[in-house]
Amino acid sequence: METYDFDTPVDRTGKETLKWGKYEGQDILPLWVADMDFLCPPPVIDALREEVNHGLFGYSLPPRELVKTIEERLLNHYDWSIDPSWIIWLPGMVPGLNIASRCVGEPGDDILTTTPIYPPFLTAPGYADRNALRYEMGFDPVLERWTIDFDALEQTITNKTNLFLFCNPHNPLGRIFSVEELKETAEFCLRNNLIICSDEIHCDLLLEPSKSHIPIATLSPDIADRTITLMAPSKTFNLPGFGCSFAIIPNPQLRTAFKKIRAGIVPDPAAIGYTAALAAYRDSAQWHLQLLKYLKSNADLAYQRISRMPGLWTHPVEATYLLWIDARKLGQDNPQRFFEDHGIGLSDGRDFGKPGFVRLNFGCTRSLLEQALDRMETAVMELKKES
Numbered sequence: 204m205e206t207y208d209f210d211t212p213v214d215r216t217g218k219e220t221l222k223w224g225k226y227e228g229q230d231i232l233p234l235w236v237a238d239m240d241f242l243c244p245p246p247v248i249d250a251l252r253e254e255v256n257h258g259l260f261g262y263s264l265p266p267r268e269l270v271k272t273i274e275e276r277l278l279n280h281y282d283w284s285i286d287p288s289w290i291i292w293l294p295g296m297v298p299g300l301n302i303a304s305r306c307v308g309e310p311g312d313d314i315l316t317t318t319p320i321y322p323p324f325l326t327a328p329g330y331a332d333r334n335a336l337r338y339e340m341g342f343d344p345v346l347e348r349w350t351i352d353f354d355a356l357e358q359t360i361t362n363k364t365n366l367f368l369f370c371n372p373h374n375p376l377g378r379i380f381s382v383e384e385l386k387e388t389a390e391f392c393l394r395n396n397l398i399i400c401s402d403e404i405h406c407d408l409l410l411e412p413s414k415s416h417i418p419i420a421t422l423s424p425d426i427a428d429r430t431i432t433l434m435a436p437s438k439t440f441n442l443p444g445f446g447c448s449f450a451i452i453p454n455p456q457l458r459t460a461f462k463k464i465r466a467g468i469v470p471d472p473a474a475i476g477y478t479a480a481l482a483a484y485r486d487s488a489q490w491h492l493q494l495l496k497y498l499k500s501n502a503d504l505a506y507q508r509i510s511r512m513p514g515l516w517t518h519p520v521e522a523t524y525l526l527w528i529d530a531r532k533l534g535q536d537n538p539q540r541f542f543e544d545h546g547i548g549l550s551d552g553r554d555f556g557k558p559g560f561v562r563l564n565f566g567c568t569r570s571l572l573e574q575a576l577d578r579m580e581t582a583v584m585e586l587k588k589e590s
């Protein structure tokens with residue numbers, strides 16, 4: 204079996220990337236935006252090479268083989284039998300969130316989401332002339348996890364609420380919602396006549412091998428009927444630059460409404476994006492397994508070390524390569540800036556609706572992570588000495 208190398212840093216000479224470009228020329232380690240520092244799986248690189256060598260770059264169709272692979276994958280991995288006509292191709296997940304926000308209800312309506320949350324969940328309602336209703340999740344010290352209180356969620360909604368933007372596995376909390384929680388979520392949506400847009404982009408980044416991802420649409424035909432599921436290979440196989448994502452919408456009326464908003468504005472993925480997606484889903488299982496092991500070790504390391512740092516609090520991550528950190532006890536107005544000033548570039552909790560928190564991306568080499576953790580420790584210890 205081939206062994207993949209996640210330890211060797213990739214030479215970035217001449218590459219301009221969002222993640223590293225932000226701090227170009229500065230001694231700040233970029234552990235912010237959600238892409239990983241690893242090369243994508245070799246089968247993907249081979250498939251892309253072949254496509255480029257072929258040299259034909261006309262308008263394309265979604266490859267039949269990709270559609271079949273997705274159908275089989277959903278069935279084999281999640282026991283979800285879909286009809287290929289339910290798939291709507293997208294050049295990214297964020298367009299999916301924005302289309303969903305426009306295709307349900309009317310301007311002036313309310314859209315529910317839970318905070319903290321990936322920032323486009325908070326901006327999509329406003330772009331669609333809707334209001335974002337925020338329900339703040341809490342950490343349950345007994346269950347030792349972030350949870351939704353469904354009575355409080357019920358009290359958050361209004362009679363103008365018709366859409367719930369949901370994220371599972373959750374960015375930034377790293378939660379995999381249990382089947383019980385998903386059932387409660389589904390019942391809540393059915394009871395309140397809400398459409399649910401379920402962003403499941405992190406569904407193949409489960410760090411606990413005993414757990415499996417459950418698409419909320421698989422719980423019952425009733426919930427499937429009101430669900431827009433968003434998926435993509437981009438996070439798992441580190442291909443976000445290729446923009447190949449898809450929505451799955453079983454309900455024909457909802458699907459038509461979604462397609463209508465998308466029509467003429469949102470392009471299909473580029474041909475090369477389909478090629479990458481197919482090679483990722485069909486040929487990269489070994490790479491994926493080894494990636495998960497590497498990420499799990501990084502997650503454990505980051506959790507253990509940060510838990511011991513004075514002024515910081517965090518919790519074990521079940522999925523994603525993102526760690527959510529409570530830095531309120533540092534006593535800094537802007538913890539993201541504080542860490543940046545000490546050479547670590549994290550994401551700012553304010554953008555996720557939760558000031559005082561920061562998000563750390565551990566999808567990087569172990570040595571970079573260790574270096575970043577060393578810097579964080581030095582920064583908080585210095586602060587402690589000063590106080």
Ligand SMILES: Cc1ncc(COP(=O)(O)O)c(C=O)c1O
Binds near residue numbers: 374
């Ligand atoms: C939950 C979630 N949805 C969507 C995205 C972005 O998707 P895309 O780059 O395909 O628009 C991210 C990226 O981090 C994410 O975490």
